[in-house]
Amino acid sequence: MHDLILKFKCEKVIDWPKVKIFVDKELLRTIHFTQESTIVIIPFDFSSGLHRLEIEHFGKSPRGTLVEDGKVVGDTRFTIESISIDQVEFPRWLMWHCQFVANWSGFAKPKDFPDVIHKSSTVGPNGSWILDFGTPFIEWALDSKKIYNDDFQQVISTEEHHGMTFDINYKLNSDDRTVINKIKQMINKND
Amino acid sequence: MIDVVIISLPRLDLTRPLSAPAMLKNMIQARGQTAKVFDYAMEVYKNSSRKDWDQYELYWQIDLKHQLADDVWQRLNRCFDDLVSGVLSEQPSMICLSVFSHNSIMATNLFLKKLRPQTKAKIVIGGAGINSNKYEDQYYGKVLLDMGLIDFYCAGEAETTFNLLLDGATEGAGINNYENLKQMTNIDEMPVPDYSDYNISEYHHLAHGPSLWINGSRGCVRNCDFCDVPSTWKKFTFRAGECLADEMLEHYEKSGVSNFQFTDNLMNGSISAFNNMADRIVKYIDEGRMPRPSIGGFFIIRPKNQVTPKHYKQWGRAGIHQLITGLETGSDSLRHRMGKRIGNTDILYHLEQCKENGIKNMFLFITGHPTETLHDHQQTLWLLKEMRRYLVSDSIAQILALTVSVPNNTPLWHWCKRNGIKFGKTVAEGDNRWWYNPALPDLTLRERVRRQLEVYETAMDMGYPVTSDVSSGLRYSLALLEEARDSAWEYY
Numbered sequence: 291m292h293d294l295i296l297k298f299k300c301e302k303v304i305d306w307p308k309v310k311i312f313v314d315k316e317l318l319r320t321i322h323f324t325q326e327s328t329i330v331i332i333p334f335d336f337s338s339g340l341h342r343l344e345i346e347h348f349g350k351s352p353r354g355t356l357v358e359d360g361k362v363v364g365d366t367r368f369t370i371e372s373i374s375i376d377q378v379e380f381p382r383w384l385m386w387h388c389q390f391v392a393n394w395s396g397f398a399k400p401k402d403f404p405d406v407i408h409k410s411s412t413v414g415p416n417g418s419w420i421l422d423f424g425t426p427f428i429e430w431a432l433d434s435k436k437i438y439n440d441d442f443q444q445v446i447s448t449e450e451h452h453g454m455t456f457d458i459n460y461k462l463n464s465d466d467r468t469v470i471n472k473i474k475q476m477i478n479k480n481d
Numbered sequence: 482m483i484d485v486v487i488i489s490l491p492r493l494d495l496t497r498p499l500s501a502p503a504m505l506k507n508m509i510q511a512r513g514q515t516a517k518v519f520d521y522a523m524e525v526y527k528n529s530s531r532k533d534w535d536q537y538e539l540y541w542q543i544d545l546k547h548q549l550a551d552d553v554w555q556r557l558n559r560c561f562d563d564l565v566s567g568v569l570s571e572q573p574s575m576i577c578l579s580v581f582s583h584n585s586i587m588a589t590n591l592f593l594k595k596l597r598p599q600t601k602a603k604i605v606i607g608g609a610g611i612n613s614n615k616y617e618d619q620y621y622g623k624v625l626l627d628m629g630l631i632d633f634y635c636a637g638e639a640e641t642t643f644n645l646l647l648d649g650a651t652e653g654a655g656i657n658n659y660e661n662l663k664q665m666t667n668i669d670e671m672p673v674p675d676y677s678d679y680n681i682s683e684y685h686h687l688a689h690g691p692s693l694w695i696n697g698s699r700g701c702v703r704n705c706d707f708c709d710v711p712s713t714w715k716k717f718t719f720r721a722g723e724c725l726a727d728e729m730l731e732h733y734e735k736s737g738v739s740n741f742q743f744t745d746n747l748m749n750g751s752i753s754a755f756n757n758m759a760d761r762i763v764k765y766i767d768e769g770r771m772p773r774p775s776i777g778g779f780f781i782i783r784p785k786n787q788v789t790p791k792h793y794k795q796w797g798r799a800g801i802h803q804l805i806t807g808l809e810t811g812s813d814s815l816r817h818r819m820g821k822r823i824g825n826t827d828i829l830y831h832l833e834q835c836k837e838n839g840i841k842n843m844f845l846f847i848t849g850h851p852t853e854t855l856h857d858h859q860q861t862l863w864l865l866k867e868m869r870r871y872l873v874s875d876s877i878a879q880i881l882a883l884t885v886s887v888p889n890n891t892p893l894w895h896w897c898k899r900n901g902i903k904f905g906k907t908v909a910e911g912d913n914r915w916w917y918n919p920a921l922p923d924l925t926l927r928e929r930v931r932r933q934l935e936v937y938e939t940a941m942d943m944g945y946p947v948t949s950d951v952s953s954g955l956r957y958s959l960a961l962l963e964e965a966r967d968s969a970w971e972y973y
Contacts, residue, residue, distance in 0.1 A: 377870075378870045378873055378874075379836075379873075379874060381873060381874055381875065428869060428870055428872075428873060431873040432869075432872055432873065432943070432944035433944075435872070435873070435944065436944065459879075459946035459947065460946075460947050460948050460949040460950075460951060460952065462941075462951070462952070463952075465952075466951070466952045466955065469952075469955050469956055469959050470934065470955060472959055473930060473934060473955065473958060473959050473962065474934070476927065476959075476962050476963075476966065477927050477928075477930065477931045477934075
């Protein structure tokens with residue numbers, strides 16, 4: 291059994307937000323927030339592999355948004371401040387893989403509002419906020435980080451000079467592997 | 482025409498410009514003389530191919546006795562001929578060489594042999610490297626004086642002995658002797674480095690941008706058995722935290738650089754000065770006088786009852802960003818035998834606080850301590866697994882693993898002498914990695930390198946980031962093994 295822990299920060303106009311929390315389409319919890327900060331702990335038996343966390347914001351009416359002179363001055367909304375599994379927190383760069391798809395039933399869709407919003411953990415309209423993750427979590431997060439760092443380092447390796455890089459995470463090259471093999475041969479040789 | 486030129490030579494870390502020559506420049510200028518700094522470690526780097534530079538890096542390491550191929554040797558000589566010409570074109574009356582460590586000796590020899598016949602300028606050397614006895618079994622400064630390659634060597638702190646020399650003295654404590662050296666008691670009086678001769682942007686820096694060295698203390702508050710710092714600096718002296726914050730502000734205002742790396746053996750030796758520095762920096766940030774800096778340096782983890790989450794929070798706000806910390810091992814009992822007073826519980830508490838406050842760590846490990854059992858080594862592998870969760874939050878940014886050396890006059894060296902540890906014939910020359918403990922017969926040089934490799938391979942498999950030091954470190958270990966094998970060392 292694992293603990294999925296979510297920290298929410300909420301704002302209300304007339305009423306607090308209501309959410310349903312799903313993992314792999316299974317409804318785990320329905321919450322009607324009653325205060326600004328809430329920590330939700332959900333014990334869950336994750337099988338190894340990829341999963342989808344979905345937080346559905348529902349039940350907000352058009353009266354949940356206060357507009358004055360064309361500007362939003364109050365909104366029923368929530369922010370997912372952090373998510374952790376077994377006390378290991380999703381780093382920000384992993385959270386950025388989230389997406390939000392709004393549900394405009396009963397509302398007039400604002401002009402220019404995108405169909406999908408990325409890299410935002412604040413949810414105002416009704417709709418589904420989605421984040422994919424894998425378990426075992428640490429292994430998956432580190433594998434994701436490797437991919438992220440490889441992409442990132444293509445950008446930061448501008449310090450290259452004469453082919454020498456001073457990377458944050460040095461990658462062994464074929465010369466290094468030759469050295470390692472030679473060391474191993476010497477270690478294993480009984481002379 | 483320049484009064485004094487100050488030169489630094491390989492082997493140096495080129496991450497950022499060296500602070501000592503910049504400090505000397507300020508000291509000389511304050512006396513109304515002109516001074517210019519030449520970083521020839523950077524010049525050699527810029528004027529070498531990757532392959533040549535790799536070869537030079539091995540050649541500088543005095544204990545390896547690495548031979549350069551003829552063509553590489555010729556290219557190195559041509560490069561040094563140009564460097565000497567560069568200095569002489571300034572027509573200085575005094576030429577000062579900063580000998581950073583014993584691994585600067587080979588470059589210093591080569592440079593001086595070319596320079597001395599061509600100039601009548603006074604040649605002065607200083608720096609930690611002149612205290613080395615790893616060259617011809619004598620103090621290096623004295624060797625050079627006897628060879629006639631220099632006029633003076635300055636032992637001890639430049640603020641005391643070098644100032645005497647600039648006053649015209651030709652003798653006194655630390656001038657051509659190693660006697661009666663005095664340690665500065667108030668290091669708040671140290672001159673602020675003047676980096677104006679450096680092209681700061683050409684240094685390698687780190688991903689977060691240009692940075693400068695800063696010095697906050699001398700000596701150490703610990704007495705780890707493998708470390709020779711307490712024998713060099715008898716007393717731990719430190720600058721006021723507010724003074725350090727003021728220096729950072731000054732550098733920011735002059736050069737726009739807001740990242741700093743401490744040269745100290747440990748940046749938090751005085752916890753009160755460290756906290757005061759953090760408070761003053763936060764004040765400057767809040768006043769809008771400087772952006773949040775990125776500060777790094779060597780650090781000691783303290784027992785968890787000595788530092789509160791509030792301290793860590795303030796450090797994070799002040800930009801304490803990357804700490805370099807010697808964990809050495811995952812075995813509490815071995816760490817205690819080394820003289821380190823922390824346990825794995827303290828390490829995990831530290832990491833938790835770092836995670837909360839965005840502080841990154843580079844952890845250093847030592848493999849094959851003369852009393853390290855296989856169980857101790859396995860505890861290191863266990864600790865790597867235990868700390869793995871902090872890789873996700875980037876609280877562990879890098880690790881480095883070295884095989885243990887036994888430098889002369891360290892507590893470990895004395896322990897080895899008392900406990901019948903056998904040393905190889907190169908004992909006087911290098912980092913003293915040729916030793917053998919009859920009480921742990923399996924702990925051969927090969928076994929120690931095997932453990933180093935196992936730590937690296939385990940860590941990399943788990944996703945720990947490593948620096949390019951893994952490459953140079955393993956090359957060094959291979960060279961060490963080959964030399965031991967080729968010379969038929971008994972305990973190879």
